[in-house]
Amino acid sequence: MNLSAADISNLTSQLVKAVAQRAGLTEDQSRRAIVAAFEVLKEQLPASAASDVDTFVKGGGDVDGAIQWFLNLVGKK
DSSP states (O other), X not given: OOOOHHHHHHXXXXXXXXXXXXXXXXXXXXXXXXXXXXXXXXXHSOHHHHHHHHHHHGGGOOHHHHHHHHHHHTTOO
């Protein structure tokens, strides 16, 4: 599966909206929650993979980057 930047952006929008609806959050709160979840995942990963998480967590987080990293991690991109 090879996803374009537009595909990643669309996936991000869907994820943010789904988390917001299911958790009763605003979309901004949802984005922060998603980044927080990736930070927790980072703590469970080997240092080599954890450094990749830092790439998108710094500066407030980038959910598109987080999703792309995750897809790369699981071999979907």
